[in-house]
Amino acid sequence: MTARVGIPRGLLYYYYGPLWTKFFKCLDAEVIISAPTNKKIVEMGVKNTVDEACLPVKVYHGHVMDLVDRKVDYIFLPRLMSVYRNEYICPKFCGLPEMVNHSIKKLPIMIQPTIDFRKSKKDLSKIVWEVGSYFTKDIRKIEGAFQEALKNYYRYKEALGKGWLPIDMLKGDRDQSMHQNICHRDKVALLGHPYNLYDAYISMNIIEKLRSHQLDVLTPECMDKIVINQKAATMDKKMFWSFGRKIIGTALHVMEQEEVRGIIYLSSFGCGLDSVIADIVERRIRRHSNKPFALLTLDEHTGEAGMDTRIEAFVDMIKWRRNHENYFSTHGQYIHTH
Ligand code: SF4
Structure with missing residues (x-):
């Protein structure tokens, strides 16, 4: 049976959505993106997040709950610490997996690799293997899927460089x-x-x-x-x-x-x-x-x-x-x- 992987349509989905989506598809998974944000998603997110959280983090929780309702087998929710050398992402991203794991019940299997490229990207292949191995143990297939995903991501970035906006590209x-x-x-x-x-x-x-x-x-x-x-x-x-x-x-x-x-x-x-x-x-x-x-x-x-x-x-x-x-x-x- 085809595995169903959910990707919440929030936070860095707008940067990395094309990369993640293509990767899972090339591993023969069915990719389910949560619905575009709507009133119900916001209400569910607000209800299930600590009051101190910012609006995008609350909304993200709503997207995770949307995927839980759709009965996906996995949810991809990376812990993003740093994506550029010597720079950081907002600390809320670092604690996001814990926030979600503790706030939302009946979660499916959570795929939560840590992405920390602050010093170097030397761990990238390890992360790719860690995520890919949920779907296959064939290392060549995982590597091939990642190369295809990268190509898709570069095409996306190139289009953005030409003035297209993610809002148009992703729809x-x-x-x-x-x-x-x-x-x-x-x-x-x-x-x-x-x-x-x-x-x-x-x-x-x-x-x-x-x-x-x-x-x-x-x-x-x-x-x-x-x-x-x-x-x-x-x-x-x-x-x-x-x-x-x-x-x-x-x-x-x-x-x-x-x-x-x-x-x-x-x-x-x-x-x-x-x-x-x-x-x-x-x-x-x-x-x-x-x-x-x-x-x-x-x-x-x-x-x-x-x-x-x-x-x-x-x-x-x-x-x-x-x-x-x-x-x-x-x-x-x-x-x-x-
Ligand atoms: S930078 Fe951090 S605190 Fe600000 S909106 Fe994004 S996740 Fe929230």
């Missing part, structure tokens, strides 16, 4: 994003963690809402990695959180780009990292650029109407600036011309 809707690149419309940079930006329910569909106002959306995932790293390296202190480096590098880059008309930071309530990064980003933007900036904070109680009002006000500001920017005096005051 297979590339045309819209292609259209976005061709149109040369005004651009808005949307900053934040991938699991906030690309989860349409959590983000209240902010990407599509901005696109509906004829704006292209740029995110850290579609930026040039080298540029991001160079910009982040100009900070006085090295940013040792991988997410923080990406977000700050992107912010410093887009604030110098003329075609980027405004910058939005989408943050989660309860995120310690965002409280630091968003503050740094906001100060830099306000000090060194005159682009409109909005900080939108999400939690499980955030109402969509309030969010829509803020997005519309932000879009109005961008349009107003575009129509009037030639009339700013050198003192920054708007001068009426008749």
Whole structure:
């Protein structure tokens, strides 16, 4: 009988989903991705997570429960400590397997390898073998599956580098994003963690809402990695959180780009990292650029109407600036011309 492996559609699924999915498929497993986030998933997650957890971690618990309801044989939930040399992932990721194991009942077999590439990637083959051996003892098959998975992952990253967003790639809707690149419309940079930006329910569909106002959306995932790293390296202190480096590098880059008309930071309530990064980003933007900036904070109680009002006000500001920017005096005051 074909083994059914569940992958929660949360947290780093938006980075590594294509890698993990292809790997398990090449090992002849049936891959079940939890449903797109919905009200029930959020409610289940909130109910089964400690109050102190941030929104994405709560939602992740809801995704695990969705997979438990679907009666999968396994759930893949890696313990992510570090994915880049000398950098860390948020500590919540390190303790995630324990949180889930203790909070959720009737779990199937949990596949929970530890991924810690802070010093080197020398343990990668061991991890691949550890995960693959749940499905076969044929080492060549496991290696072959991983090579195929890597190819899929590189294709995904390459597409992101060309301006496609994970939200389009993961639902297979590339045309819209292609259209976005061709149109040369005004651009808005949307900053934040991938699991906030690309989860349409959590983000209240902010990407599509901005696109509906004829704006292209740029995110850290579609930026040039080298540029991001160079910009982040100009900070006085090295940013040792991988997410923080990406977000700050992107912010410093887009604030110098003329075609980027405004910058939005989408943050989660309860995120310690965002409280630091968003503050740094906001100060830099306000000090060194005159682009409109909005900080939108999400939690499980955030109402969509309030969010829509803020997005519309932000879009109005961008349009107003575009129509009037030639009339700013050198003192920054708007001068009426008749
Ligand atoms: S970085 Fe923030 S939002 Fe992400 S898991 Fe950590 S605390 Fe939660």
